[in-house]
Amino acid sequence: MDRRSKLWSFYKSKKRMPTFSEMEKLLGYKSKAAVSYFVNKLVKDGTIRKDTRGKLVPKTLGEVKVLGVVEAGFPTSASEELVDTMSLDEYLVDNKEATYLLKVKGDSMKDAGIMPGDLVLVERGKTPKSGDIVVAEVDGEYTLKYYRTRGKRHYLEAANDKYKDIYPSETLTIPAVVKAVLRKY
Numbered sequence: 001m002d003r004r005s006k007l008w009s010f011y012k013s014k015k016r017m018p019t020f021s022e023m024e025k026l027l028g029y030k031s032k033a034a035v036s037y038f039v040n041k042l043v044k045d046g047t048i049r050k051d052t053r054g055k056l057v058p059k060t061l062g063e064v065k066v067l068g069v070v071e072a073g074f075p076t077s078a079s080e081e082l083v084d085t086m087s088l089d090e091y092l093v094d095n096k097e098a099t100y101l102l103k104v105k106g107d108s109m110k111d112a113g114i115m116p117g118d119l120v121l122v123e124r125g126k127t128p129k130s131g132d133i134v135v136a137e138v139d140g141e142y143t144l145k146y147y148r149t150r151g152k153r154h155y156l157e158a159a160n161d162k163y164k165d166i167y168p169s170e171t172l173t174i175p176a177v178v179k180a181v182l183r184k185y
Contacts, residue, residue: 112159122176
């Protein structure tokens with residue numbers, strides 16, 4: 001595991017950033033000066049920031065209140081009650097180093113609820129299962145589709161009837177699997 005992954009893992013388990021002394025041990029540095037150099041690199045590239053008191057804070061989406069549930073079927077009476085708070089990073093991101101966003105262009109996945117202009121949160125290195133929505137490289141071109149298997153054949157399926165299934169003539173690789181769709185109204 002690389003140093004950034006160790007740092008993120010510490011943060012996820014302890015809900016705080018490690019001290020310089022903890023980083024020295026955790027990351028295998030021999031001095032706090034080396035830790036300071038590493039931290040300054042992370043601040044410069046935007047991975048972490050320093051708050052108004054100088055404490056290290058990872059750049060996350062922050063925590064959002066979870067106020068309960070809302071009925072998407074028949075209407076029911078609603079009451080607002082603080083249930084919990086949730087970090088969107090913790091909820092959506094399992095492997096920060098392998099996760100990134102892509103902006104969607106085109107309407108081939110509209111029936112899956114993915115519209116032009118949406119952002120998809122994807123994770124590299126995950127093994128796709130049949131039915132996953134994936135970023136696929138098929139015969140040298142990239143696309144966003146359902147990954148399907150039929151027997152030993154692998155193919156891509158759109159979520160829009162005006163697009164045909166795509167069977168690779170040469171290669172099909174799956175660089176990333178979609179984890180979430182983000183849409184701003």
